[in-house]
Amino acid sequence: MSDPRLRRQVERLADELARTQQEVQTLRRAARRPQLGNSSIDSGALEVRDPDTGATRLRIGYQPDGSVGIIPDGGDPPPAPSTPVVAPAPVGLMVQWDGRLAHDLTLPADFDHVSVHVSASSGFIPDASTFQGTIPRAGGLYPVVPLEPGETYYVRLVGVGTGGVEGAPSEEVSGVPDSVGGVPGPGSITETEIADDAVTSPKIRALAVEAHHIVAEAIEAGHIKAGAVTAAKLAGEIVLASRLIAGDPEAARVEIGDFGLRGYNSAGQLVFAVADGNAVFSGDITGSRIVGSRFTLGTAPGPTGVIEGDSAAVVQRVQVGETRAQIAANSTSGQANFLAASDVSNPSAPLAGFAAQGGTVLFALDSSATVADRLPSVTGQATESYARLDLWSRRNSADGPYATLAATPDSASGVWGTASGSQVRVEAVADWVGISALPEPSTVGQPGSTPGTIYGFRRSGTDAPTLSIQSPVSTDGPGAGRRAYLHVEGANTNRAHTVLTHAARLHIIQGELVDGSTDRTTDGCVQLADTHSISAPRHAPVRTDMVTAPSGTFGGTWTPFANSAYPAISFKTGWSGRVRVTITAAAGNVNTANATVHFGFGLTGASTIGPAVSRAWNARSTAMQCASRVLYMDLVANADYVLTPHYNISSGSTTGSSPTVVIQDSYEHSIVVEPLI
Missing domain, CATH: 2.60.40.10 (Immunoglobulins)
Known part of the structure; x- marks a missing residue:
């Protein structure tokens, strides 16, 4: 080809044809959807479950519909949106x-x-x-x-x-659509309404002028601007009857023919060939951007890799032996993830996965890729304001022992739980740290309960450093809201001594445990140091004293003292119901050889007990006796009583020149009641 201009035109045409062929091949490759299913972790999926309900919240890997990805599943219903x-x-x-x-x-x-x-x-x-x-x-x-x-x-x-x-x-909002006004009716605009030169190129819709609108031979060479006809304006397919060569036919060149596209170096050696949708390169590929739907690297049994993608997803997978790792990104779900399998040929081999989506990152580590194996697993997630780590003894399930660690900007906590429902929680907030323990639910129909707690804080009022142990609380029934606790308080400048506070309805001190059982036979002791004593107002003695002695002639009947003469007293028994009554008096009766003087009492309240000689101070046939009598009685436990003093003098009189009954009111006359432990 001797004409230089013609040769340059052919070379430019060859370049355009080469680029066109490359674009066609790119479109064909893009039309073939890669088999992304082959890039999944074999025989398994990672599931993140709700520790309270066991429901699946996130699935990493194979989905129920056969697709691969990280798909949220279920979750809590979102709150209502604001009013539109x-x-x-x-x-x-x-x-x-x-x-x-x-x-x-x-x-x-x-x-x-x-x-x-x-x-x-x-x-x-x-x-x-x-x-x-x-x-x-x-x-x-x-x-x-x-x-x-x-x-x-x-x-x-x-x-x-x-x-x-x-x-x-x-909330519901209403609206009324507007009508369309000012638009001319169809066919109302004719050529007489259009001014000359009013319709310009920007006013003509693309492709509005078709071939049948153009008069034959109306477009001539002078109407075509130089360079206006490019490869993009040509038909999608160009069939060549021979080959086109761009470059030196004997050295560096590119050829297009029925064999496809070939490239040669300056030595005339073939360096690349493209045919039947495949491309082979014998040299290096260098570029800032390489576009394709699938790239394969390496050869088994050595390390291999695959990069493939389409408009919705890109996956990169590497493998050596049976160990595989995969990175993927999916525009449909908005997720990016990483999966690693220790042995893709073994469905029970360990598996790991990491993912990121919409402000959340997650990961899962499984001892087995098969959920049914129920082997240990670890899951975790983090958002902008929350981070959590879960450890499961049985693959993402609370039907075995598990542990959870969580943190927010204002707190950190950990929970250890069992399948029975019992839990231990450690929690730290701004001004206290605590440990709580939740017992398992009742198996005999008793109400549920809130956890018991152990936590440290500053005691209000004294600001004393305090450690508190508090019992669980029933949520229903007669015991609802009742809690026992133990406060261990240190000293400070406001109170220079320590305090140990018990709070309970019933305190029990019992024998030691021997091989897991309480020793109920060996004697024990509650011992106080020489510096300590017991202050028990509930067991303090209650006393009444005679103010005015009986007088007159007597006939041997039990008579209650007037309250002004010998006041009645009130007391309350302890848990044992046992009391000690001490009666002190000084009196005598010499009216006959068997004449008597009795000072006793009657009880009313939880039970009624009348006066009796067997429970009285007694003096018989003596001028004067000064003594005390101690009685022990078993009454109703934790009950209120009223004691009324009585007297019974068999005969005789305190009057006359020679009285036979003498009551020495200058001596002590009293009744003391002591509720015993």
């Missing part, structure tokens, strides 16, 4: 949402979008028939068209989580 703003538009409504929740609640981390629902009926319940479209998590505007102008329509929003769970609807 509805504005009229021509034959429609403009629905705007500010990206907030009702009552200014915080958007949950798994909140995805709101669904727009429209109905002609007020008070409607959103369902599939009223669905119009969605507004993303950040908020935005959604046009609803077409609607009937002049009619009233009602709009509600429904929040949807990343797991597809819908929440409560928003």
